[in-house]
Amino acid sequence: MTAPARMELVCPAGTPSTLRAAVEAGADAVYCGFRDETNARNFPGLNFSAQELAEGVRFAHDRGTRVLVAINTFARVGDVDLWRNAADTAVRCGADAIIAGDIAVLDHVATNHKDAIRLHLSVQAAAATPEAIRFYAETFGVRRVVIPRVLSVPEITALNKNIDVETEAFVFGGLCVMVEGRCYLSSYATGKSPNLNGVCSPPEAVTYDEDGKGMAAKLSGFTIDRYAPGEPTGYPTLCKGRFNAGGKTSYLFEEPVSLNAGSLIEGLKKAGITALKIEGRQRGKGYVSEVVRAFRRAVDAVEAGGDAVEIDRILAGQSEGGRQTAGAYRKVWR
Amino acid sequence: MTNVSLTLGPVLFHWPAERLLDFYRRIADEAPVGRVHVGEVVCGKRMPFSDPCWPDVIERLERAGKEVVLSTLAAPATVRERRSVADLCGDERLVEVNDITALPARAGQPFVTGPFLNVYNEATAQFLAGRGARAICPPVELSLAAIGAMAAACPEIEFEIFAFGRLPLAISGRCYHARLHGLHKDSCQFTCEKDPDGLAVDTLDDQAFLAINGVQTLSNQVQAFCPTPETLAAHRIARLRLSPHTCDMVRVAEAYRALLDGEEEPGAVRATLAGLDLPGEMVEGYVHARPGWMTAATVD
Numbered sequence: 184m185t186a187p188a189r190m191e192l193v194c195p196a197g198t199p200s201t202l203r204a205a206v207e208a209g210a211d212a213v214y215c216g217f218r219d220e221t222n223a224r225n226f227p228g229l230n231f232s233a234q235e236l237a238e239g240v241r242f243a244h245d246r247g248t249r250v251l252v253a254i255n256t257f258a259r260v261g262d263v264d265l266w267r268n269a270a271d272t273a274v275r276c277g278a279d280a281i282i283a284g285d286i287a288v289l290d291h292v293a294t295n296h297k298d299a300i301r302l303h304l305s306v307q308a309a310a311a312t313p314e315a316i317r318f319y320a321e322t323f324g325v326r327r328v329v330i331p332r333v334l335s336v337p338e339i340t341a342l343n344k345n346i347d348v349e350t351e352a353f354v355f356g357g358l359c360v361m362v363e364g365r366c367y368l369s370s371y372a373t374g375k376s377p378n379l380n381g382v383c384s385p386p387e388a389v390t391y392d393e394d395g396k397g398m399a400a401k402l403s404g405f406t407i408d409r410y411a412p413g414e415p416t417g418y419p420t421l422c423k424g425r426f427n428a429g430g431k432t433s434y435l436f437e438e439p440v441s442l443n444a445g446s447l448i449e450g451l452k453k454a455g456i457t458a459l460k461i462e463g464r465q466r467g468k469g470y471v472s473e474v475v476r477a478f479r480r481a482v483d484a485v486e487a488g489g490d491a492v493e494i495d496r497i498l499a500g501q502s503e504g505g506r507q508t509a510g511a512y513r514k515v516w517r
Numbered sequence: 518m519t520n521v522s523l524t525l526g527p528v529l530f531h532w533p534a535e536r537l538l539d540f541y542r543r544i545a546d547e548a549p550v551g552r553v554h555v556g557e558v559v560c561g562k563r564m565p566f567s568d569p570c571w572p573d574v575i576e577r578l579e580r581a582g583k584e585v586v587l588s589t590l591a592a593p594a595t596v597r598e599r600r601s602v603a604d605l606c607g608d609e610r611l612v613e614v615n616d617i618t619a620l621p622a623r624a625g626q627p628f629v630t631g632p633f634l635n636v637y638n639e640a641t642a643q644f645l646a647g648r649g650a651r652a653i654c655p656p657v658e659l660s661l662a663a664i665g666a667m668a669a670a671c672p673e674i675e676f677e678i679f680a681f682g683r684l685p686l687a688i689s690g691r692c693y694h695a696r697l698h699g700l701h702k703d704s705c706q707f708t709c710e711k712d713p714d715g716l717a718v719d720t721l722d723d724q725a726f727l728a729i730n731g732v733q734t735l736s737n738q739v740q741a742f743c744p745t746p747e748t749l750a751a752h753r754i755a756r757l758r759l760s761p762h763t764c765d766m767v768r769v770a771e772a773y774r775a776l777l778d779g780e781e782e783p784g785a786v787r788a789t790l791a792g793l794d795l796p797g798e799m800v801e802g803y804v805h806a807r808p809g810w811m812t813a814a815t816v817d
Contacts (some may be wrong), residue, residue, distance in 0.1 A: 257637035260659075260666045287640035306615070308635075311592070315617040333690025338594070361687040361734070362592055364635060367658040368686050368727075371809035374802075376658055378635065399722070403808060404583055406720040422536055422687075428729065429697050429717040435718060435729070436693060517691045517702035 190452055190459055192482050193251065193351060194475045197229045197464035202239045202250075204468040209479035212249040214282060215239065215464070220362055221269040222253045223307065225381030237276040249279040255305035257285045257378045260281045267291045274299050283306035283327065293323040302350070303327040305365035307378065313345035320348045327351055327457065331363050332442070335514040336450045352451055355474060356462025358442040358510050360422050368421045372403045384420045391416060400424075408439075443507040444476070446497035448485045451512075498517030520778045521749050523550040523770055524654075524677055526631075526760040527558045527588040527613070530686065530730055532711045535571045540761070544613055544752040545581035547767045549774040550759070553578050554613055556588035558631070559688070560731045561598035562705065588613040592632035592688050592732070606645050611651070620648065627651045632679055632758075633688065637663075639670035654758055655663055655675065659741070660806035665752030675755035679780065680743075681769060682760025683715060683796060684736040687689075693729040703730070713763050714796040724812075725797055727809045738810055741790050741799035743776055743783040764793040787813065 195204035205213045216222025219231040231239065237336035240250045258266035266288050273281050274296045281300055283289050284307030291304055306329040310316050319325040327349035330339065343350055362366070370376035373388040384402055392399045398410045400419040417423075421438040431454035440464075444451070448459065459482065461474055481497045492512040510516055525544060528537065544553060552604030557564050557573055575585050580792055587605045590598055593616060606612055606622035614620060615633040629652040636642050638656050645653065655664055659702040661678065666710070668676040692702035694709040694716065702774040709716075713727035715735050725737040739762075749757075772789040781789075790799060 201750070257635055258640065259636045260663045261638045265636050280523075285637065285641060286644050287638050290640065290644055309592075310617060311594065312618045313601060314603075314618075314619075314621055318617055319620050331690075334594075344746075360691060361572075361689045363593075365633060365656075366687040367656065367684075367809070368734065370658040370803070371684065371686050372726075374806075374808040378637065378656070379658065403810075405724055405726055406722040409721050410777075425721055426726070427721065427723065429716055431697065432721065434698070435697060436689075436691075511690050514703075515701060 186281070189480055189486055190448075191484035192478055193458050195356075195459045195461060195464040195471060196239070197466065199231065199235045199239055201466075201468050201471045203242060204472045205309060205475050206243050206246050206248045210248055210475055212251055212279070212458070213239075213243060214251040214253055214460075216253040217269050217272070219269070219483045220259075220263070220381055221256055221266050223255045223305075223371050223377055223381045224253075225256070227285060228466060229465060233276060235271045236248070236273070236278065238446065242385045242444070244277070250277075251280040251282055251303060252276075252278045253282040253305065254288055254406040255282055255307050256381045257307075258287045258309065259379070263287050270296065278328070289319070290321040297324060303329065305329055305364075306331055306353075309362045309364045311342070311362075313342060316342075316346045316348060320346070329353075329460065332359055333362055333511045335516075336447060336454050336512050337514065339451070339456065339512075340454040349448065349457035351460050352456045353462060354444040354448065354451070354459045355478065356442055358437065358440060358508065360437040364495045372405055372421060377508075384418070391417055438508075440482060440506040440508045442510050444509050444512050445481055445496070446491065446495060447509055447512050448481055448494060449491070452485060465490075519565075519662065521746065521754060522756045523773055523777070524551065524756050524758045525550045525554060525766070525770070526554045526682070527554040528761045529558055529559055529683075529733065529735070530713050530715060531563050531566070531707060532713055533559070534566060534709065536713070537567060537570050540766070542577060542801055543767055545577045545583060550583065550770050552584045552756075554588045554631075555612075556587045558588050558591050558633070559733045560692075561590055561593065561595060561601065562579070563707070563731075564601060566707075579776040580784060584611070586611045586613050588628060588631065588780075589615050589619045591631070593692075594619070612702055613813075614650075616796050623649065625649065625701040629677075632657050632685055635739070636667075639667045642667050642671045642674060646671060650674060652756065654679060654756075657686070657802055658809065660805060661744075661748075661752055661804040664754065668753035668755075672753075673775070676753060677755050677756035677758050678784045679694060680744065680757040680759060680773065681790075682740055683738070684740050685733060685760075685802070686736055686809075687734040689732050689734070692732050693734070694731050697729070703753065705731075717796075724781040733787075736797070736800070736809060738800040738811075739795045740801060740803070741787060741795075742801045742804050743773075743781060743786045743813075745791075746777055746779050749777075762796060764795055768793060
C-alpha cells in the first residue's frame with residue numbers, strides 16, 4: 184500500500200493519569216487495557232475500569248486523540264465470555280479500536296460490533312506474512328496489523344507492498360526477541376506467561392541471592408544473571424539473561440537492551456508504516472510525558488522533511504541510561 | 518484398553534538426509550505409531566537438505582500402513598518459504614498447520630494444527646473446526662484440564678497432547694546457533710547440525726534449563742507425560758504426540774503403546790524411558806498447570 188499522509192503516534196496509557204499525560208504530550212492515539220487478565224500488562228495498580236475508560240475516551244476525544252483498547256491475551260478455556268464482555272465494554276465506552284490476537288475475540292467483535300469499532304491485530308497474533316495478514320483482514324475485517332519485532336525494514340517494505348491494511352511498528356520500549364505470542368519461556372520457568380496471564384518473567388518469581396560470587400538474579404530459582412559486588416543489578420527477564428552454552432558464557436538470546444528505533448522513523452515511513460508504537464504501560468506519568476513529547480517532535484520533524492541529524496538531536500535525551508538497540512529492523516540483528 | 522493413538526511429531530532438528538532416511542525406515546518397520554508427521558518446521562534454510570528425501574520417506578511410511586501428515590513451517594518468512602507452505606497445502610494428504618499463513622492455502626481441505634498455533638480455547642478450536650481442522654495439538658503450556666475442557670466443548674475434533682520430547686518453547690527471527698558462533702542467520706554455516714537434539718543452555722550456576730535449535734528455543738528437560746488410559750479417556754484426549762529425538766524412538770513408542778493398552782503402569786513406563794539416552798531430565802509440569810520444568814514428583 185502507499186505510505187499514509189502522516190504517521191500516527193500511538194502511546195501507552197497504564198492508568199487514567201498517564202492517559203491524560205500522553206494526550207497532553209501530543210499522542211495521536213493512546214492504548215490501554217482493562218484491569219484484569221484480558222490484557223497483556225496485567226499488573227496490580229495498572230489499567231482501567233469501564234468507568235475510567237469511558238472518562239478517558241471523553242478526555243481524549245475532546246482533544247482529538249483516539250483510544251485503542253488492548254484485549255490481547257488469549258481467552259481462557261471455559262471463560263471466553265470474560266474476553267467477549269471486555270470487547271463489548273470497549274465498544275460501549277466509545278473506544279476507537281480493539282487490539283486483539285485471539286481468534287475467539289476477533290470473531291466475536293467481527294460478528295457483533297462490525298460497524299461500531301475498528302479491529303487491530305495484536306502483535307500477539309504473530310502475523311508476519313501477506314497470507315496471514317490477508318486472512319485476518321478478509322475474515323474479521325482487521326484494519327491494522329501490529330507487526331512482530333522480528334522483521335527488518337526491507338522486509339516490512341516488501342510486506343506492505345503485498346497487503347492493503349495499515350501496519351503499526353514498535354519504535355520504543357521493550358524488545359521481545361522471540362516471535363510474540365509464541366513464546367512459552369516464562370511459563371516454563373514460572374507458570375505464568377504473556378499469552379495466558381499477561382505477564383512475562385513476573386516479579387513474584389524473582390529473587391536476588393547474595394552469595395560468595397556476587398549477586399545472583401533468579402527466576403523461580405534459575406539464575407538468570409549475576410552481578411559483581413557493587414555492580415547495579417538488573418531485572419531477570421528470561422531472554423535478556425546470561426547463560427552457559429557451547430563452552431561460552433554470553434547473553435545468548437539478547438543483551439539487556441531496550442528498543443529505540445527513533446533513528447529509523449523516516450525509514451519506517453518509507454516502508455509504508457501507518458503508526459509508530461511506544462511501549463511502557465507500566466511506566467509513570469513523567470516518563471510517558473517525556474518520551475511522547477520527544478517522539479512527537481521527531482515524528483513532526485520527519486513529516487516536515489527534517490534530516491537525520493535533527494531527529495537524532497531530538498531523541499538524544501532518550502538514549503541515556505540503559506542500553507538500546509534498533510533490534511530486528513536492522514538486518515544484522517539476526 | 519483404549520483407542521488413544523500415537524502420533525510421531527515432525528523432527529525439529531537439523532538431521533542429515535541419511536539420518537532422516539534411516540530413522541523413518543525403522544519407524545515404518547517397527548514403531549507402533551499410527552500417524553507420522555514429516556517435513557521441516559523450524560528453519561526454511563534447512564529445506565534444501567531434507568526436501569529430497571521426503572518422497573522416499575513418505576512412500577516407505579505409507580507402504581508400512583502409517584498415515585503421513587505433511588508439517589508446515591512454524592514461522593515462514595521468505596518468498597521461498599511461503600511458497601513451500603502453499604505447495605504442501607495443495608497435497609491430498611493431511612497437512613499440519615503451524616502458522617496462519619497456511620490456513621487460506623488449505624481452505625476447504627482437512628488439516629491438523631500443531632503446538633505452534635495458538636489454540637487456547639473452545640471458541641478458537643470451533644472456528645478452526647469450521648475451516649477444516651480435524652485434530653488439534655494445543656500449545657505446550659496448556660494443562661491437561663484445559664485441553665480436556667476444550668475437547669468436551671468440541672466433540673468433532675480430536676485433541677492431541679504433547680507427551681514426549683523436549684518442549685518447543687519459542688521461535689525467533691534470530692538464529693541462536695549462529696549467534697553463539699559469531700555468525701549471522703544469513704550465513705549460519707548450518708552449525709545446528711552438530712546438535713541433533715539441540716544444544717544445552719545452562720544457567721550461570723550450571724543448572725540445566727533450556728536448549729537451542731537454530732531459531733528455536735526448547736526446554737532442556739524432556740516432557741515425559743505418562744498418563745493412565747482412564748485419565749486420557751476422562752479428558753477426551755484422542756492422541757499422544759511423541760517428538761523425535763536421537764534416543765531409541767521405537768522403544769519410546771512401544772513403551773507408550775503398552776501404557777495406552779493398559780499393559781504397563783505409568784511408573785514402569787517412566788522407568789523404561791529413564792533407561793533410554795534422553796537429552797534431559799523427565800518433566801511434566803505443564804500438564805498439571807504448573808511451571809513446565811516440574812517433574813512428576815515435584816508437582817504432587
